Amino acid sequence: MDIRQLRYFLAVVDHGSVNKAAAALYVAQPSLSQAIRALERDLGLDLFRRVGRKLVLTDAGEALIAPARQVVRVLATARASVDEVAGLQKGRVEIAAMPSQSVEPLARMIKAVTEKHPGLSISVRSAFTAEDVVEEVRSGRTELGLLGASEPLADSRVMVRPMGKQRFVLVSPADGPFAPNTTVHHEDLNGQRMIVGQHGTGMRRVVDEIRAGGVDLTEVVETEHREAILPLVLGGVGVAVLAESWAPLARQAGALVLDLEPARYLHLALVAGLGEQTPAATAFLDVAAGLAP
Numbered sequence: 001m002d003i004r005q006l007r008y009f010l011a012v013v014d015h016g017s018v019n020k021a022a023a024a025l026y027v028a029q030p031s032l033s034q035a036i037r038a039l040e041r042d043l044g045l046d047l048f049r050r051v052g053r054k055l056v057l058t059d060a061g062e063a064l065i066a067p068a069r070q071v072v073r074v075l076a077t078a079r080a081s082v083d084e085v086a087g088l089q090k091g092r093v094e095i096a097a098m099p100s101q102s103v104e105p106l107a108r109m110i111k112a113v114t115e116k117h118p119g120l121s122i123s124v125r126s127a128f129t130a131e132d133v134v135e136e137v138r139s140g141r142t143e144l145g146l147l148g149a150s151e152p153l154a155d156s157r158v159m160v161r162p163m164g165k166q167r168f169v170l171v172s173p174a175d176g177p178f179a180p181n182t183t184v185h186h187e188d189l190n191g192q193r194m195i196v197g198q199h200g201t202g203m204r205r206v207v208d209e210i211r212a213g214g215v216d217l218t219e220v221v222e223t224e225h226r227e228a229i230l231p232l233v234l235g236g237v238g239v240a241v242l243a244e245s246w247a248p249l250a251r252q253a254g255a256l257v258l259d260l261e262p263a264r265y266l267h268l269a270l271v272a273g274l275g276e277q278t279p280a281a282t283a284f285l286d287v288a289a290g291l292a293p
Contacts (some may be wrong), residue, residue: 007072017055096127105291115286125251127145130147137158157274161268163268165266167260180240186213194219195220195233243266
């Protein structure tokens with residue numbers, strides 16, 4: 001067993017097929033397949049089985065994922081520790097983030113980190129819910145995660161650093177049902193057409209709470225794509241509840257951004273794995289801590 005085989009194995013797990021893994025790693029598909037077969041021979045067990053045209057992990061494959069990620073991460077930490085002697089001249093941080101938090105505060109964090117450590121590069125993976133972010137970090141697919149949750153996060157599977165909170169706002173077309181600078185109470189939304197996110201998101205939770213309070217809402221669009229919401233609002237399809245991180249973009253595009261009462265919030269947190277972090281991840285956490293309110 002060697003590190004190359006483990007990387008190839010994890011690539012197949014993450015990408016779902018040998019062809020996609022080979023393309024992501026820029027290696028020939030036969031070379032990757034041969035490495036996986038050699039790993040299976042060394043272990044004496046199959047790691048994958050075919051179900052139709054899909055590869056499915058065996059029990060042995062499932063058992064290998066966590067230790068394989070740990071080995072790959074430890075090697076990355078060792079290499080990065082050597083780089084740190086030269087003043088953290090290079091390194092790479094992988095972070096999972098939810099869409100609203102990718103707008104703010106992640107963009108501000110990345111700006112501050114790369115200004116202090118110009119040699120660092122940042123890889124951002126998308127995650128739609130707080131649980132998705134925690135799972136990305138817990139599984140080792142990323143070292144760090146940024147999320148927003150309806151309550152302050154308490155999860156023993158990861159290290160948690162609170163990063164303040166974001167208020168939810170209502171985004172409406174300029175020629176829509178509400179006047180500028182209006183404070184919108186929940187009952188004012190009665191009869192409105194809503195653009196909502198998928199279940200498990202904070203914006204969807206707020207809409208569901210308003211509906212549960214007896215307000216009659218029409219759910220006209222449900223979307224996983226946050227970037228589609230603002231064009232839909234501007235097009236007059238409906239109004240939407242969004243985290244205030246979207247407010248500057250919404251105003252710039254010509255939409256109204258209005259306060260909702262009673263106020264609802266997302267509690268932001270930066271999460272990291274419980275094991276030793278690479279110097280690059282540690283540097284990111286240190287800079288981000290200075291940005292916390």
